[in-house]
Amino acid sequence: MTTEIRNWAVVAAAMETRGATNSDMYRRAKALAAGEADPMPTSDPAAPFSISAA
Numbered sequence: 001m002t003t004e005i006r007n008w009a010v011v012a013a014a015m016e017t018r019g020a021t022n023s024d025m026y027r028r029a030k031a032l033a034a035g036e037a038d039p040m041p042t043s044d045p046a047a048p049f050s051i052s053a054a
Helices: 001-017 024-033
Strands: none
Touching: 001 024
16 A cells, blocks of 8 residues: 555545545545545646646
């Protein structure tokens, strides 16, 4: 597990703890924590796979 994926997993878990699971940011955190493509990509070609590339 990469540091980036681990960080997104922490974000998703924190949002779940607070009950904040009805947002695009939560869906993004869950997808990226699972190693899936970014559901909110930017115009940067690398963004669908890595938010740090933006």
